[in-house]
Amino acid sequence: MAESGDLRRVVRAGWEVVRLRVVAALESGQVKGYRQAAEVFQVAEWSVGSWWRAYQAGGREALVVRRTSRPGPHEKIGPEDRAVLFQAMADYTPEELLIVRSC
Known part of the structure; x- marks a missing residue:
């Protein structure tokens, strides 16, 4: 099965x-014309x-597909906060970080 990035x-x-x-x-x-082509x-x-x-x-x-980022706020958190977050995700379980799923 292909990964979503591959797909x-x-x-x-x-x-x-x-x-x-x-x-x-x-x-x-x-x-x-455009209508028939469509x-x-x-x-x-x-x-x-x-x-x-x-x-x-x-x-x-001009028809080549280029990868672009989605519009909107580019960064919700800064690089320093992201590094801290990623390190915490690597070192702890969700329970240890008090992350609770509410479904």
């Missing part, structure tokens, strides 16, 4: 292939449009 990489690579196929179909004339490839019409515009502006490189 995410496969999914990202799969979407890159879909993007390239959609653009190739549009470029070759196999599909006529129907053929089972994706949103706005996705087709954004992929096409990205390809027109930046070529194939």
Whole structure:
């Protein structure tokens, strides 16, 4: 069984292939317009449009899937506090740290 990190990489690579196929179909004339491409490839019409515009502006490189961080607060705790937390997690059990699950 693949780990979730591996699965995410496969999914990202799969979407890159879909993007390239959609653009190739549009470029070759196999599909006529965003709506038909969306129907053929089972994706949103706005996705087709954004992929096409990205390809027109930046070529194939613009369709490559890049790993990005999620938006929002980047750090909830600082590096010093994180180091203390990780050390505590390594040295103690949840019970010893008085972490109680409430389910």
